Amino acid sequence: MDNKIIHWFKFGSPQTFYPLAGKMVPWFWALAAIFLVVGLWLGFFVAPTDAVQGEAYRIIFIHVPASWMSMFLYVVMACWAGIGLALNTRLSSMMASAIAPTGAMFAFLSLWTGALWGKPMWGTWWVWDARLTSELILLFLYLGFMALQAAIDEPRRADKAGAILALVGVVNVPVIYFSVKWWNTLHQGASISMSKGSTMAVTMLWGMLVMALCFWMYSIAVALMRVRAIMLERERHTDWVKYAVE
């Protein structure tokens, strides 16, 4: 009888998850590499030159997936943090801490590539557009989360405090987005429109989707590597870590 019970939480403990994560990491790296090659090939060689924007538009193959990932990862991070807070599971909170730096990196990458794209297109590095502004605020939220966790020495307290902040942030992200949007329309009207979805060639869309997949795989691989390091660090007093390191 006992053998038929599925152990749903088997991989919920660091001891069993550590080797599993170690096995998964190379696969996700491999997938990330494949999608990167395909995505960049589609983006740089297959996709046609944009009639209006010329070659410079090709930065969107990095920029758009990076923006998507930065927003998505914040939600994922808050979910893990919320699960950790509600069910008091150590591993969930560790996942949240492991995702945060990657999310912040994508938010920064999205702002950086956006500035590089904005200079030739709009003639300026930065405009107070709703999307740019809310992306910047998202970066601040990531930095706040990481700073709070770094400032608290006791890991369990850091987890819980970070979880509350992440959940408050998740409630606030839509509020911030819409407030920035309305503020923006009041100030300068719809002078700059970034919506060009309907005119986009199919290969461009494919390039972006494949690059998004690549960033997904990269994020999973890096988060797993980081969570492995966090597990070793936090559980260093246990026997399984001693075996795992040897």
Place this chain on the structure above:
Amino acid sequence: MNGVAPVYAPSPRGALGALGVLATVIRRDLLLALRRKSEVLTSLFFFVIVVSLFPLGIGPEMALLRTIAPGVLWVAALLAAMLSLNRLFASDYADGTLEQMVLSPAPLGLLVIGKIMAHWLVSGLPLVLIAPVLGLQYDLAPRPLAVLILSLLIGTPLLSLIGAIGASLTLGVRGGGVLLSLLTLPLYIPALIFGAGAVEADISGLGAAGHLSLLAGLLALAGFFAPWATTAGLRIALE
């Protein structure tokens, strides 16, 4: 032992209703603030000084000052609120009062609401009261000035509510003050946008009602959720 009342039941004589608890906490915090006047006045003077610095940096052209007045007053109010937030729970945490509050039979959420209200009375309301004078320095016309005061009146409790979450999370944490601003200021952005935007909307003829309603809506939302999150934060800090 059957007929004996359980010891943890509040005795009927000493028990306070919800409003009684609230009033007690507010009175206590106001009394503490009155005994330490310098702390209260510091954030008020900070507000006045920051607002007065802007013309010195930007130049005394009245047309420009009129345009930036709402934004400057609002940003200065955010910073002044930031400055006073450190004290919201810190001294109670240091002397153990907060622990007693958590242990007391009164719900912690209620005590937190009381403390937040007292914080607003001490550090938010004075800013609203001094703002007309500062608005005159910026040559605001009576009507935009009235809208600005109204937006500050609705918005400063919002700042206290959101700030309380950050204050509870950074309680007793290394470099708490700087960290508090890093956590809280991004969350203040909607309040800033709608608060300062109300004045601009009024000047441009759109009417300030929409912005003020949104600000009041945010206040209602924060009034419900923020004490909850703050309570959770305090429990974590005291674990």
